[in-house]
Amino acid sequence: xxxxxxxxxxxxxxxxxxxxxxxxxxxxxxxxxxxxxxxxxxxxxxxxxxxxxxxxxxxxxxxxxxxxxxxxxxxxxxxxxxxxxxxxxxxxxxxxxxxxxxxxxxxxxxxxxxxxxxxxxxxxxxxxxxxxxxxxxxxxxxxxxxxxxxxxxxxxxxxxxxxxxxxxxxxxxxxxxxxxxxxxxxxxxxxxxxxxxxxxxxxxxxxxxxxxxxxxxxxxxxxxxxxxxxxxx
Numbered sequence: 001x002x003x004x005x006x007x008x009x010x011x012x013x014x015x016x017x018x019x020x021x022x023x024x025x026x027x028x029x030x031x032x033x034x035x036x037x038x039x040x041x042x043x044x045x046x047x048x049x050x051x052x053x054x055x056x057x058x059x060x061x062x063x064x065x066x067x068x069x070x071x072x073x074x075x076x077x078x079x080x081x082x083x084x085x086x087x088x089x090x091x092x093x094x095x096x097x098x099x100x101x102x103x104x105x106x107x108x109x110x111x112x113x114x115x116x117x118x119x120x121x122x123x124x125x126x127x128x129x130x131x132x133x134x135x136x137x138x139x140x141x142x143x144x145x146x147x148x149x150x151x152x153x154x155x156x157x158x159x160x161x162x163x164x165x166x167x168x169x170x171x172x173x174x175x176x177x178x179x180x181x182x183x184x185x186x187x188x189x190x191x192x193x194x195x196x197x198x199x200x201x202x203x204x205x206x207x208x209x210x211x212x213x214x215x216x217x218x219x220x221x222x223x224x225x226x227x228x229x230x231x232x233x
Contacts, residue, residue, distance in 0.1 A: 007037045007038040007039075008035055008036070008037055008038075009036050009037060009038055009040075009072065009073060009169050009170055009202055010034070010035065010036040010059060010070070010071065010072050010170060010202075010204075011034075011035050011036075011069075011070075011071045012032060012033060012034045012035075012058075012059060012068065012069070012070045012071075013033055013068060013069045013070075014031050014032075014033065014067065014068040014069070015029050015031065015032040015033075015055075015058060015065045015067070015068035015069075015070065016029050016030060016031060016032075016065060016066045016067040016068055017029040017051070017054050017055075017058060017063070017065050017066050018066045027225060028051040028054050028225060029051050029054060029055060029058070029065070029225050030224065030225030030226055031068070031225070031226060032055060032068070032225070032226060032227050033227070034055075034059075034220065034227055036170065036202050036204060037202070038169070038200065038202060039196070039200050039201075039202060040202045040203070040204075040217060040218065041192075041193070041196045041202070041203045041205070041215075041216045041217045041218070042203070042204050042205070042216055042217065042218045042219070042220060043205050043206075043207055043212065043213035043216040043218070043219045043220070044056075044204065044205065044206045044207070044220055044221075044222055044227070045206075045207065045208070045213050045219060045220070045221050045222070045230070046221050046222035046223055047223075048208075050222045050223065050225075051222055051225060052174070052206035052222050053174050053206060055206075055222065055227075056172045056174050056204065056206055058070060059072075059172060059204065060089060060093045060095060060170075060172045061077045061080075061085045061088065061089045061093065062089070062095075064077075064078060065078070072088070072092060072093065072169075072170065073092060073169065075088065087119075090115055090118055090119055090166060091119055091166055091168070092166075092168050092169055092170065093168050093169075093170050093171075093172065094162075094163030094164055094166070094168040094170070094171035094172070094201075095163055095171070095172055095173075095174075096156070096159050096160055096163050096171060096172070096173040096174070096176045097159070097173075097174050097175075097176075098174055098175035098176065098178040098179055099179065100147070100155040100156050100158065100159040101159065102147040102155055102158060102159060102162075103147075104146060104147050104148060105146070106146065107143060107144050107145060107146055108134065108139060108142055108143055108144070108145055108146075108147075108150065108154075108158045109127065109130050109131065109134065109143040109144065110130075111147070111158055111162055112130035112133055112134065112158060112161045112162045112165055113126040113127060113129075113130045113165070114162070115162060115165050115166050116129055116130070116165045116166060119166050126165070129165055130143075130161070130165060131143065133161035133164055133165060134158075134161060136161070136195070136198075137157040137158070137160060137161045137191060138157065138191075139154060139157055139158065139161075142154060151184075152179055152180055152181075152184065153180055153184035153187060153188060156176060156177070156179075156180065156188055157188070157191065160176070160188075160191065160192070160195070164195065164199065164201065167199075167201075168201065169201065169202060170201070170202045170203075170204065171201055171202070171203050171204075172203075172204050172205075173192070173203060173204070173205040173206070173207075174206045175206060175207055175208065176188060176192070176205065176207070177189065177207070177209055177212060178207075178208070178209075185209065185212070186211070189209075189211065189212045189215055192205070192212075193215055203216070
């Protein structure tokens, strides 16, 4: 086996995704192939509506393809029941969306703890892990604040910490800086790059932000339902 093969975390082959509409079948993905390796940081760029979010949802097991295969850590996602897939996602895949989706009634610390508690960690263990992540994302002094008491950038950093608490091999980020101003977005980009290096977590980031894309190791462009590798400047 080639050495590179042992580092393959995610392999998608011939992925199609069609949606039924009032005007007929809408083909969003038309045979996408993509491979992510341990420690990768890949940006997916492309116009709005081309299917970047759809692709991330399928790769993370939030949606199922019309046709094609997705393997994460060698496991074929299509063969999993909904319950098994949910547990697999919680343990191996982290998600960061354009909107943070934090639970307003919980503090920053409690929001980060939730996936660990779902995974069966004790409250004390989850709390220790969440506190460490808050320190890493620069919010140790904001642990008891609820989302409405945090800035947009702080909320998104909490969402990043939440995505990392179960030590996933892969984090899928969908326009993570889309709702942030330029300066705050740049800080988030630096944070993601630092976490990629320090945690060796693999990132796949759908973005319109040119600077964020250029900071990634690889760039692919989604066009006409397919992915094309882009040479970095």
